[in-house]
Amino acid sequence: MKTRLLYQEDSYLREFNATVLELSGNEVVLDQTAFHDGTGGVQADTGVLYYGGESYAATAVHKGGEVVHVLDRSPSFKPGEAVRGVVDWDKRYRKMRLHTAAHILSAVLYRRHNALITGGDITPEYARDDFNVEGDMATVKRIFEEAVAEANEIARRGIEVKVYWLPREEALKIPGVVKLAEKMPPEVPRLRIVEIPGVDIQADGGPHVRNTSEIGTIKILKVENRGRGKKRIYYTVE
Structure with missing residues (x-):
């Protein structure tokens, strides 16, 4: 590039x-x-x-x-x-808040249910993520509600978000550094790491907030069943 x-x-x-x-x-x-x-x-x-x-x-x-x-x-x-x-800063900052929120939410679901992300999108208005969790919709809604509640508790702690670079081979040895079910980081010699200490560490190239307190409150908009291995959650931040 x-x-x-x-x-x-x-x-x-x-x-x-x-x-x-x-x-x-x-x-x-x-x-x-x-x-x-x-x-x-x-x-x-x-x-x-x-x-x-x-x-x-x-x-x-x-x-x-x-x-x-x-x-x-x-x-x-x-x-x-x-x-x-x-x-366009207002739109960018909304996406940064939602992006960091998405990392916390994926970390909670990974730890609780070993769930990986199977798809997603972050806009200034809302984010949506698909996870390979299973169960009837009542169970899935409960899983997401509990995960969002924990994610909000984590965000309120005001944890500094760290960004740094590691050699690719070293980075890929970190458990959970990739939480996408079907996608690996690009074939580059160094990977950009986004770490929320004690919560999450991921290879990620996008913009984030400096502190989890900037996220605000994560609010579920809706939950959908998109098929096997694809339960979708829409959410925003307030």
Whole structure:
């Protein structure tokens, strides 16, 4: 990847300066960005790119192994020129709160029921996760309710969220570092680790809050049976 992922270094970075590396129509690749590109089940960031007196609405996408900024129109700038990016912070911060909440919830379900995530999506409004838990819907609802209650208790403790990098082989030796049922981390020499001490540790490339107290209260919206090994929970944070 040509682009330096600034959000992996500081998830709270709202504005940044960058140099245009590639331009094709309204698609732009920068040398660095604070826009998350939607990988890992977290909805991609939106925002604005500024050049001179012009502004362009931008949405990040992952395309061809790169972070591509898709603009609302073809820009007047060219490769080699400097732009300023601003992330839509309100949406980003909601996703950060939900993302960290998702890690706590998955850790609780993994410890209680050995449950793995079989699918998921995080938007600014809500998150949904599928888990390979079994049982009738009354049992599944109880499992999720108990897990969310424990996750809320953990969030209220105000635990610092740690982010660091480990060699891939070393990281994959950590029990539970991957909680996705059918997906391994990318084949890269170092993995980014997100750890909530005493609660969870996962290989993860997305933005998170610094402290679990920022999550607020996790609230279940609904629970669905999506088939064998796929019980879905929708939730938000307040």
